[in-house]
Amino acid sequence: MVAQERAKFADLALKIFMNNPPVDVAGSSVRDYLAWQDRIEEQGSNIATQICIVTGKPITDSRYWECSVCRHKAYEHELRAFKNCPLCHATIHW
Numbered sequence: 001m002v003a004q005e006r007a008k009f010a011d012l013a014l015k016i017f018m019n020n021p022p023v024d025v026a027g028s029s030v031r032d033y034l035a036w037q038d039r040i041e042e043q044g045s046n047i048a049t050q051i052c053i054v055t056g057k058p059i060t061d062s063r064y065w066e067c068s069v070c071r072h073k074a075y076e077h078e079l080r081a082f083k084n085c086p087l088c089h090a091t092i093h094w
């Protein structure tokens with residue numbers, strides 16, 4: 001990529017993020033996340049299985065589906081479009 005193209009993309013990226021500033025979709029701060037992580041570890045749970053495999057968000061309430069094969073979780077409303085576990089491809093039984 002030549003320098004002129006690079007500058008064009010940098011300008012475009014700046015314009016996009018100035019008009020649409022990034023938002024924390026989980027609605028939490030790093031401090032909230034670290035507190036959640038401490039709670040999960042105190043419970044002796046594997047942190048990887050406490051993260052929604054569709055969105056990557058921490059599972060913080062009880063409206064989730066758990067795969068009977070890989071034991072990973074996903075928020076139910078995020079999983080509606082799937083017929084198989086996004087991680088291990090096991091069939092989803094509701």
Ligand SMILES: [Zn+2]
Nearest residue numbers: 067070085088
């Ligand atoms: Zn699975």
